[in-house]
Amino acid sequence: MTDSIRIPDDLKPVDGRFGSGPSKVRPEGVEALSRVAKTFMGTSHRQKAVKEQVARLRRGIGEFFSIPDGYEVIISNGGTSAFWETATFGLIRDRAQFAEFGEFGAKFVKAVKDAPFLGEPTVHKAPGGSAAYLTAEAGVDAYASVHNETSTGVAVQVKRVAGADPGALLLTDATSGGGSLEVDLTETDVYYLAPQKAFGSDGGLWIALMSPAAIERAHEIKASGRYIPQFLDLVTAIEQSRLEQTYNTPALATVFLAAEQVDWMNAQGGLGWAAKRSAESAAAIYGWADRSAVATPFVTDPTLRSNAVATIDFADGVDAAALAKVLRANGIVDTEPYRKLGRNQLRVALYPTVDPADVEALTRCIDYVVERL
Numbered sequence: 525m526t527d528s529i530r531i532p533d534d535l536k537p538v539d540g541r542f543g544s545g546p547s548k549v550r551p552e553g554v555e556a557l558s559r560v561a562k563t564f565m566g567t568s569h570r571q572k573a574v575k576e577q578v579a580r581l582r583r584g585i586g587e588f589f590s591i592p593d594g595y596e597v598i599i600s601n602g603g604t605s606a607f608w609e610t611a612t613f614g615l616i617r618d619r620a621q622f623a624e625f626g627e628f629g630a631k632f633v634k635a636v637k638d639a640p641f642l643g644e645p646t647v648h649k650a651p652g653g654s655a656a657y658l659t660a661e662a663g664v665d666a667y668a669s670v671h672n673e674t675s676t677g678v679a680v681q682v683k684r685v686a687g688a689d690p691g692a693l694l695l696t697d698a699t700s701g702g703g704s705l706e707v708d709l710t711e712t713d714v715y716y717l718a719p720q721k722a723f724g725s726d727g728g729l730w731i732a733l734m735s736p737a738a739i740e741r742a743h744e745i746k747a748s749g750r751y752i753p754q755f756l757d758l759v760t761a762i763e764q765s766r767l768e769q770t771y772n773t774p775a776l777a778t779v780f781l782a783a784e785q786v787d788w789m790n791a792q793g794g795l796g797w798a799a800k801r802s803a804e805s806a807a808a809i810y811g812w813a814d815r816s817a818v819a820t821p822f823v824t825d826p827t828l829r830s831n832a833v834a835t836i837d838f839a840d841g842v843d844a845a846a847l848a849k850v851l852r853a854n855g856i857v858d859t860e861p862y863r864k865l866g867r868n869q870l871r872v873a874l875y876p877t878v879d880p881a882d883v884e885a886l887t888r889c890i891d892y893v894v895e896r897l
C-alpha cells in the first residue's frame with residue numbers, strides 16, 4: 525500500500541535531502557569542484573593548489589566563528605571520531621568530566637574510559653531527549669560536552685564551567701551544532717567538528733578551533749613522553765595545519781567543498797545569518813508539530829530543542845518507519861531517526877544549507893502521506 529503513495533510534485537521540497545550527516549551538499553559546490561577537476565583534484569597535497577584550499581578553509585572557518593585572538597584552526601583526517609581519540613591521547617592530562625546525553629557524547633566517554641593511561645572520568649548522564657550538565661570538580665583537567673546531540677536533537681549552550689580548576693580545558697563537540705547554532709568561542713577551549721554536517725561538505729576531516737591553553741596542553745602532554753600514535757598526534761596536526769597541510773593525505777574533494785561552503789556561508793552573513801536560517805527552519809517544523817494532531821517534538825523542554833536537528837515523535841497510530849519509507853520512495857531522504865534511539869520518530873536536519881521553505885514543504889508532504897498511510 526505504501527508503495528502506491530505518490531506525493532504531488534508541487535508539494536515537494538526543491539531539494540529532498542534532510543539527512544543529519546552526511547547532509548545536503550549544495551549543487552553549486554559540486555559544480556565548483558568540477559571546474560577544478562583538472563587543476564586541483566588529483567594533485568599533490570604538498571603543493572600550492574591544495575595548500576591554497578586548505579588555507580582558504582582555515583581562514584574561512586576562522587572568519588565564520590569570529591575566532592578570538594590566539595585561537596587557531598587545526599585540521600586533520602579521520603573525522604570527529606578520530607578527534608575523540610586524538611583528544612584522549614593529546615588533551616586530557618588525567619581526569620575528564622563529561623556531560624553525556626546521547627550516543628555521540630557516549631562515544632567520547634568510551635574512548636577515555638578505555639585509555640589505560642587516564643584516570644576514571646566523571647560522567648553526568650541524562651536520558652535521550654534531555655540534557656546533562658558539567659559541574660565544577662577538583663582534579664578534573666578537561667571537561668567535555670556536546671553542543672548539539674545529533675542522536676536526539678538536544679542542543680545546549682556552550683559555557684565555561686564556573687569554579688573549575690585553573691587551567692582546566694573545555695572541549696565542545698560541535699560536529700552538528702557548529703555552523704547552525706550561535707557560539708562565543710571564548711567560552712570553550714576546543715570547538716571541534718567535521719564538515720559533513722552544517723558545513724555541507726563530505727566526511728573524513730576534523731576541524732578544531734583551539735584556544736592557546738589547549739594548544740599549550742597538547743605540547744605539555746607530548747613533552748611528558750606519553751605514547752601517542754603518530755596518526756593521533758595533536759602537536760603534529762597543529763604543526764601541519766600551520767603549514768596549510770595535513771599529516772597524511774586528505775580527501776581533496778572534502779577540503780574543497782568545505783572551503784567553498786564556508787565562503788558561501790560567510791558571503792551570506794556568516795554565523796549570524798546561518799543561525800537565523802536554522803532557527804527559521806526550526807520554527808517551521810516545531811510549529812507544525814505543535815499544531816499537528818499526530819506529531820510532537822520529542823524534546824519536551826522547548827529551550828533544549830535543537831535548531832540544528834529536529835526530532836519529531838509520532839502517535840501510535842502512525843508508523844514513522846513506513847512514513848520515512850514513503851518519503852524516501854518520493855525522493856525525500858534520510859528522515860529516519862537515529863537507529864539506537866529506537867523511537868517512532870522522524871529526524872530532520874535544519875542545517876543552514878537546507879532552505880527553510882523546503883522544511884515547510886516537508887511538513888506538507890508528511891501531512892499528505894500520513895492521511896494516506
Ligand SMILES: *Cc1c(COP(=O)(O)O)cnc(C)c1O
Pocket residue numbers: 545602603604605606628629670672673674697698699700718721727728
Ligand atoms: C556526526 C557526529 C559525530 C561523528 O562524526 P564522524 O566524522 O562521522 O566521526 C560526532 N559527534 C556528533 C555530535 C556528530 O553529529
